[in-house]
Amino acid sequence: MIGIIGGTGFYDPHFLSEQEKVTIETAYGDCQVFIGRVGRKKTVFLPRHGPEHRIPPHRVNYRGNISALKLAGAERIISINSVGSLHKGLAPGGVVVPHDFIDLTRGRPSTFYDDETVHVDLSRSYCEEVRAALIGCAKAHFKEVHEKGVYVCTEGPRFETPAEVRMLQLLGGDVVGMVGLPEAVLAREAGLCYASISSIVNYACGITENPLTIKELKEAVSANLGSMKKAVACAVSKIPEKRGCSCKQAPEEARV
Numbered sequence: 001m002i003g004i005i006g007g008t009g010f011y012d013p014h015f016l017s018e019q020e021k022v023t024i025e026t027a028y029g030d031c032q033v034f035i036g037r038v039g040r041k042k043t044v045f046l047p048r049h050g051p052e053h054r055i056p057p058h059r060v061n062y063r064g065n066i067s068a069l070k071l072a073g074a075e076r077i078i079s080i081n082s083v084g085s086l087h088k089g090l091a092p093g094g095v096v097v098p099h100d101f102i103d104l105t106r107g108r109p110s111t112f113y114d115d116e117t118v119h120v121d122l123s124r125s126y127c128e129e130v131r132a133a134l135i136g137c138a139k140a141h142f143k144e145v146h147e148k149g150v151y152v153c154t155e156g157p158r159f160e161t162p163a164e165v166r167m168l169q170l171l172g173g174d175v176v177g178m179v180g181l182p183e184a185v186l187a188r189e190a191g192l193c194y195a196s197i198s199s200i201v202n203y204a205c206g207i208t209e210n211p212l213t214i215k216e217l218k219e220a221v222s223a224n225l226g227s228m229k230k231a232v233a234c235a236v237s238k239i240p241e242k243r244g245c246s247c248k249q250a251p252e253e254a255r256v
């Protein structure tokens, strides 16, 4: 079973065939998912920002969402999100499949392990098998695909200042978003594979002269949506049935 976390305009559960809406009770509250098929593969789709798409990035129930996907039977997760570019070389309209991240969020519950000491290994920050499927399929449907990139996650919901953008560049960031963390860490803690396909929708503040506008951001998101649907459907079919990666072992070996 493949899990898809949708965001950034990717909300329509009809992406799945034979889909049914299911409410899953988790230790972190109820979460609504859609279970159906993409091609022949059983897939569970979860809109990250809740059924009304209104929960802002800093209030998303990340622990509930990852728990719900695991309880629904998902072993491998594709995360769809949008990002701002920190470099002129990563132009809006393209996509990045990040290979690493920097977590600059604050004030979000960021672990499942509040009552015991567990240190998960993130030397491979994202699942290499899911990344490989996403890269191959993105290349078939997007003109510009960046196979690597460091995703910086900020707390939001505001955009960054020019000074913060310069800091993120110095830290080694390539793109900046508000939802990729702690999602990626929680998935690893839960022993699930997780990789992200990030749609570049704008330049971060100060990279170009033009100020960010929500209108432009929305237009960029909808321009990429058709290709994103095709790329994700392709990736669902290409992810190997058997897990050959090390994501699953992480939590058990990490317990102190």
Ligand SMILES: [Zn+2]
Pocket: 127, 128, 129, 130, 192, 193, 194, 243, 245, 246, 247, 248
């Ligand atoms: Zn994996």
